[in-house]
Amino acid sequence: MVKIGIMGLTGCSGCQCEILNCEEAIYRLIEKVEISYFPLAQDNNSFGEFEILFVEGSVTTEEDERKVKEGRERAKFLVAVGSCACYGGVQSQRNDEASLEEMLLAVYGRKELPVKVQKPRAVSEVVKVDYELPGCPLDKRQFVYAVASILNGVKPFFPKIPVCHECKLSETECLTLKGIPCQGPVTFAGCGAPCTASGVGCQGCRGNCDFPNFEEMVEILKKNGLSTGDAVKFLKVFRGYQSKEIKLSEGVVENEKGA
Ligand code: SF4
Ligand code: SF4
Incomplete structure (x- = not known):
């Protein structure tokens, strides 16, 4: 059975929740594909090969970078979902404003964090992305359309009109x-x-x-x-x-x- 994965990097998980909100479409989807990796929603996950890997969140930690690079190697199609993954997200507003240390001091009164963080980047700034479904959160109708198109060998098309x-x-x-x-x-x-x-x-x-x-x-x-x-x-x-x-x-x- 065709396998798809849904991975979260740095974000609020809102896009993954919106995918779960597809409800009826998800039930129809799992008759045709195996969702083999979706840690937010299920216990048993296998990080193997994927026909489609959906990636939510910006690349903000070393762990994010490692995961998305590994995911890219394993996925035939990699789709960035949500504006964090597509553009860097609201968290990337800090990139040009001040150094990370200055911001940590201003917000938390200290310069250290328990994880090493980088400047938030879009997924396409780190690996090749096949399709992007932006939005905060993504639009679930576009998710269903993208899955159906890709699985049927059709290129999903999103006109960039205003x-x-x-x-x-x-x-x-x-x-x-x-x-x-x-x-x-x-x-x-x-x-x-x-x-x-x-x-x-x-x-x-x-x-x-x-x-x-x-x-x-x-x-x-x-x-x-x-x-x-x-x-x-x-x-x-x-x-x-x-x-x-x-x-x-x-x-x-x-x-x-x-x-
Ligand atoms: S109108 Fe659409 S693009 Fe604009 S903020 Fe609302 S959901 Fe986002
Ligand atoms: S038509 Fe007016 S209200 Fe609607 S998106 Fe454009 S500027 Fe905003």
């Missing part, structure tokens, strides 16, 4: 017009835009859509009450290494007074 597209499809009134900060114009759709439908601006949890216009996004966020600095911080929360794409021209930075 979340605004999904607002239009669901006839959600645009929040930016109501003065609510929203990252939909620069964020990769696929979630069905549940946040905007609830009146909460998109937080960018699925990372960059294709051709994001960050300059214009920052200008819109400023119109909705954020300073340039806060707009950039807002955009960086989930984007991890993708934050490097947020480049502003002098004009936008100087225009801070208009915020």
Whole structure:
């Protein structure tokens, strides 16, 4: 029987819980495949060969790095699930802010940790990744679609259109017009835009859509009450290494007074 594995690195396990939330689809899945490795959900696990290995979490410890490299060697397809695995996650916000020691001192009052930690990295920064299912957490419909596609020899396709597209499809009134900060114009759709439908601006949890216009996004966020600095911080929360794409021209930075 085809074997699949579900592995957790540094993260909150929310994506693995979301996979468990697939419920009916999981029952149908285990008729066709053996979930041979899923330590969060079962006692008996075998770290053997996998048709598909799903990896949640960022690579933040030496143990994470060892596990994901070993997993890569054993997996025909490796799929990063969730924004920690795809981009580095919210924990990677610290990468450019201060040294690890400075942060430990500020938060815990000491510089030592019981495990040796590195700068959080996306899985693709360490090993080859075949597919990515971003989101915080991932969208369970996309998980089911990806499993079904791969097992049937079809390449799963996720168009990198912006979340605004999904607002239009669901006839959600645009929040930016109501003065609510929203990252939909620069964020990769696929979630069905549940946040905007609830009146909460998109937080960018699925990372960059294709051709994001960050300059214009920052200008819109400023119109909705954020300073340039806060707009950039807002955009960086989930984007991890993708934050490097947020480049502003002098004009936008100087225009801070208009915020
Ligand atoms: S609410 Fe946000 S995601 Fe929806 S259309 Fe407006 S800007 Fe785009
Ligand atoms: S609307 Fe934005 S923050 Fe909400 S789930 Fe979708 S991508 Fe994530």
